[in-house]
Amino acid sequence: MSTSDRDWDEGGPERLYVITGGRAESTEQADLDLVTLIVSQEEPKAGIQPELAAILRVCRSPVSVAEISAHLALPASVISVLLADLLADGRVEARMPASSRPDIALIEAVIDGLQNL
Amino acid sequence: MVSRISDTVTEPRSEDRLPASASSAVKIVIVGGFGVGKTTFVRSVSEIRPLTTEETMTQAGAGIDDIAGVERKSVTTVAMDFGRITLNDELVLYLFGTPGQQRFWFLWNGLFEGALGAIVLVDTRRLEVSFDVIGRLEEAEVPFVIAVNSFPDATSYLTEEVRGALDLPESVPIVVCDARERPSSRDVLISLMRYLRTFATTSEST
Numbered sequence: 001m002s003t004s005d006r007d008w009d010e011g012g013p014e015r016l017y018v019i020t021g022g023r024a025e026s027t028e029q030a031d032l033d034l035v036t037l038i039v040s041q042e043e044p045k046a047g048i049q050p051e052l053a054a055i056l057r058v059c060r061s062p063v064s065v066a067e068i069s070a071h072l073a074l075p076a077s078v079i080s081v082l083l084a085d086l087l088a089d090g091r092v093e094a095r096m097p098a099s100s101r102p103d104i105a106l107i108e109a110v111i112d113g114l115q116n117l
Numbered sequence: 118m119v120s121r122i123s124d125t126v127t128e129p130r131s132e133d134r135l136p137a138s139a140s141s142a143v144k145i146v147i148v149g150g151f152g153v154g155k156t157t158f159v160r161s162v163s164e165i166r167p168l169t170t171e172e173t174m175t176q177a178g179a180g181i182d183d184i185a186g187v188e189r190k191s192v193t194t195v196a197m198d199f200g201r202i203t204l205n206d207e208l209v210l211y212l213f214g215t216p217g218q219q220r221f222w223f224l225w226n227g228l229f230e231g232a233l234g235a236i237v238l239v240d241t242r243r244l245e246v247s248f249d250v251i252g253r254l255e256e257a258e259v260p261f262v263i264a265v266n267s268f269p270d271a272t273s274y275l276t277e278e279v280r281g282a283l284d285l286p287e288s289v290p291i292v293v294c295d296a297r298e299r300p301s302s303r304d305v306l307i308s309l310m311r312y313l314r315t316f317a318t319t320s321e322s323t
Contacts, residue, residue: 064209106208
């Protein structure tokens with residue numbers, strides 16, 4: 001929630017451009033929500049791009065796109081571009097979020113879960 | 118300086134891992150002005166230490182790039198803290214504490230579009246900062262409840278005074294909370310869900 005104008009990590013946009021291979025984020029992103037859960041389907045192979053290897057390790061159990069972004073210290077928009085590659089060849093599975101127009105059953109499940117806190 | 122991705126990656130602690138059966142997630146957005154207690158709220162109910170996702174805004178002066186590309190672009194980092202609650206073996210709730218300034222909202226694709234609803238956290242000492250947020254949520258048709266974070270030195274407002282000051286219809290719930298306390302923050306979340314349930318009931322019966 002804070003803002004700062006310090007340079008992001010190693011210098012901002014140029015580094016992100018390199019990580020994503022220069023692809024436009026808006027066109028090459030997988031259709032993923034911040035809370036889409038990602039699960040690895042395989043262990044990283046030797047020689048794989050380090051960022052992709054890191055995603056495969058973090059996602060050994062279901063992890064949201066937002067959490068991947070936090071663990072890799074990369075913007076969620078960049079993570080979405082990277083995930084598009086992993087999804088395309090089945091190296092990760094995406095579990096889509098529940099509908100944003102929730103039905104009674106979903107609402108009750110959320111209330112029950114909260115009451116157990 | 119060369120950095121390696123392995124230096125910056127943290128892996129989730131084993132006790133923070135979701136069960137393999139987790140199959141879908143929902144999200145609620147906590148909105149409010151600077152310093153109103155969004156992160157405090159998220160921290161009090163989250164089962165994990167709040168995490169941070171960042172996006173960058175790049176502002177280049179018009180034409181500067183064309184000349185030589187030497188002028189440094191200005192990069193602003195906008196951070197959003199979030200937490201998580203595992204509701205059952207399959208369902209997970211994420212809570213995002215979002216900057217009040219609406220110009221940052223678009224940085225996160227579909228942040229509000231996919232949300233169950235929003236909690237507008239307000240400080241009665243600075244109610245005016247909530248006007249813009251409430252207007253935007255109404256425009257975007259995101260259902261919300263108002264949670265008055267009861268700061269110790271704040272004048273104790275009646276919820277109806279807050280309703281009048283914010284010009285809100287009777288239908289919008291207003292609750293008082295102490296964002297530092299887990300049961301209190303949890304009750305705010307339950308209030309939002311009960312409010313959503315009234316919509317779901319209405320739409321099915323008509």
